[in-house]
Amino acid sequence: MAITEFAKKYHEKMFPGYVSEFLRTDPEFTERFDNFAFDEVINSCSLDDRTRMTAILAALLGCQGIDEFKVMLPAALNLGVTPVEAKEIVYQAAAYLGIGRVFPFLKGTNEVFAARGITLPLEGQETTTMENRLEKGIQAQVDIFGEHMREFYKSGPEESRHINRWLADNCFGDWYTRTGLDYRQREMITFCFLAAQGGCEPQLISHAAANMKMGNDKEFLIQIISQCLPFIGYPRSLNALSCVNKAAESSR
Incomplete structure (x- = not known):
């Protein structure tokens, strides 16, 4: 089996001392996946590990990859994502995925934290009140x-205007105003939520444009898509790329 030295070293950075059972049961799959995801893809861009892992966690929430999320969360923590940042990714996902899909990830995050001796609750990040x-x-x-x-x-229309108000007070007032992640990071993870879940192309175009306004330019978003591709697959990655191109064209 010919797993590259780079893939082996990166795997060791993510999971120090861990040997996957898939090396025994599925050696051919492991060879091709690890060489692709942990060598070819990583070396295709200049993203730092922390940004890469933040995007991957958000994408795994979006595509409902709970088992892989629980595997990759410890790797993210090993590579510089803080517990607060990880929790903020999960919290913000509730606005874009709904609690029905986020609940297992909230529970899984707490399980990973408990196993690592991270005391809960974490330090509060709220900056707003119900009044403001x-x-x-x-x-x-x-x-x-x-x-x-x-x-x-x-x-x-009057009958649906309350939803636009909720978008302001709940989606943005409750979540985007929290500390732990800045607006640029929050727009990046929102882009990943939408790209990974699919079927949200109008919103994805809008948030691709918002990312660009926040400084996450077209090149950066293509790198983000590239890093998430092994975890969400080609169709949703190609759809996301199309949305980035449309957002870039409309901003000219």
């Missing part, structure tokens, strides 16, 4: 998307 979450959420939308979002929470 709408105001702060609107400002977050404006900061990320532009001034046209100032009155967006009031827009739309």
Whole structure:
């Protein structure tokens, strides 16, 4: 079996001293997957390990890869993702995936933390109250998307206008305003949630544009897609690439 030296060394960085059972049961698969995901893909770009692992965790939430998430979370912590950052990824996912899909990841994260002796709850990251979450959420939308979002929470037909308000006070006021991750990181993980779950192309185009506004340019987003590809597959990666191209074209 010819796993490359780079793939072996990177695997050791992620999982010090761990030998996968798949080396025995599925050696051919392991050879090709590890050489691709942990050598060819990693060496295709200049992302640092922490950013790469942040994106992978978010993508695994998006594609519902709970077993792989519980494997990769310790690797992410070994490569510089902090417990607070990991928790913030899971918390923000609730707005984009719903608690029905996020619950197993919240539970799994706590299990991994307990196994590593990380005391819960972590230090609080809230910056808003129930009284000011709408105001702060609107400002977050404006900061990320532009001034046209100032009155967006009031827009739309009366019977559904409350959803636009929830987008401001809940999605942005409750989650984006938290510390632990900045706006640029939060837009990146949102991009990964949407790309990995699929079927959200209009929102993915919008958030690709928001990423670019935050400084995550087209080249960066292509690198993010590339690093997530082994974990979410080609169809959703190619769809995400198309959305990035459309967002880039519309911003010219």
